[in-house]
Amino acid sequence: MSISPPFDRLPSLNALRAFEAAARLGSFRRAADELMVTPGAVAAQIKALEAEFGAELFHRQARGVTLTALGQRVAPRFSAAFDALGGAVRELRRHAAPRKVHIVTSPALAQLWVAPRLLHLRAALRDVDISVTALEEPPDLKRTPFDLCLFYAEPGPDKITLWDEQLLPVCIPGLAEALADPADLATVNCISDVVWQDWRIWAASAMPDSPVIPTGPGFSLYAVAVQEALSGAGVLMGRQSLVQPHLNSGALVAPFARPVPLGLSITAWMLPESRNDRAVIAVANGLRQIAGGMV
Template sequence: MAVLPPFPRLPSLNALRAFEAAARLGGFAPAAEELRVTPGAITAQIKALEDELGAALFERHARGVRLTALGQRALPGFVGAFDALGLAMRELRREAAPRRAHIAALPAVAQLWLAPRLPALRQALPEADISVTAMELPPNLKRVPFDLCLFYAETAPPGSVWLAADEILPVCAPELANSLKSPEDLRQVACLTDSAWAEDWAIWSAAAMPGVDFAPRGPVFSLYALAVAEALNGAGVLMAHRALVAPHLASGALVAPFDRAVRLPRNLYGWMLQPAANRDLAAILQRLVALA
């Protein structure tokens, strides 16, 4: 009777993912955020992996964790392995649904820049099945099931296309603009602020009112599209990003009361992984450039 040797069992894939994410991101909390689990789950997975190995992968300190020498040596191999796994899964999805395109975009960009262009995009590419997910930060396209990214960035991502400059300027409804003769008049009206871009008022006022101590007063919104809607309603003056309110400026629903805009050191880019690898995705990017 043949005697079969014991088959070596791999550790839990979840435990390996927890180690790779925590090691790459420098902590259990950011790993938990990326993997959509609790920090406690990350801690338990890594502890189980260390128990199985009989060696520590992290040094625990009051201020956080740090990789051991063993963990440092292991990390590059696991990063490469999970990148390869993500790419293999991406190709499998593309083969299974070749016409599907999933776009990840900054919420304001998704609502105010991309959404008005979707009808023309569908008309130009009727066979494309386009989905959109709004998120605050660009995803790692090697790891998540997104195909295209639309985000502001100071440096052009690899393989990206330029879509718009980022220029800020105050805008408001025409009726409110009639009461504004100079930037100093902003002290007398509500100034609408988006919480993610709260520094925009300070940047613009420093350029438009040098030496003037100006602090905007008015409501703060966590959704930029809601702040735009309130500006359209006449609720106050919004520090706008020109590319996101361009249709309202073109229609006259919003106006710029002052002849002063400030160019920020970033642009709106669109990009995908391996730009030449998929003609359908490349066609979508090219069409977005044409529609910009």
């Protein structure tokens, strides 16, 4: 008969991650987005964890979930533990692949801002392996394998402002001939991104006396909206940094000389520990230099 004490088996790491993410974010859905699984998978993992310990960690309500007293008590320690684990993994990755930098950005910036600049960036940083992933929302860098976030955001002390975005309607030259005044927008299709409120922001500044907010077809991918404008389907509310190459070539023109600040900038940020990472800093500085030249 063994006299050794029984091994205290740890619960499923996936279940613990699901609990920690849901507790920190206050939502099974948001936790699922972060973990790249379904909300049902998060709920099942947490239910299994509760069954294993015989205690509830969340109150389930029609409006969402809230932590029980037990959940509130233990959640901070799990967050600290996963922060430490994430830090250890990042340190391992930095030393194992010191010249690799992984950028995470939005689909629009990935397709229309980052991709056209990668050739110049790689030419300037030949010994750095740069990869790009597109996500709709900025991730928590502590919980992901990314080194550098690149999104539209408000400037901040820990962020690098690359470009202060401007809004301006753009269209093909033939369509612009019929647009002498912003009021003429009521006669054409006005193309937009379905999430962004760019037309409303521009109209509030450029057409303050008009009760009309231009409307028209919307697209979930801004790159598709740009292609629609290039095909002559309507007037696109352009983010200058994303449509500048087409303005430079003359494929698109801005019929009104009324650019309006978006109020957000193309912004880069990283974890504090990455400020000592030469490869990450080199990529950040390279992006800043390229942005200044609007390559």
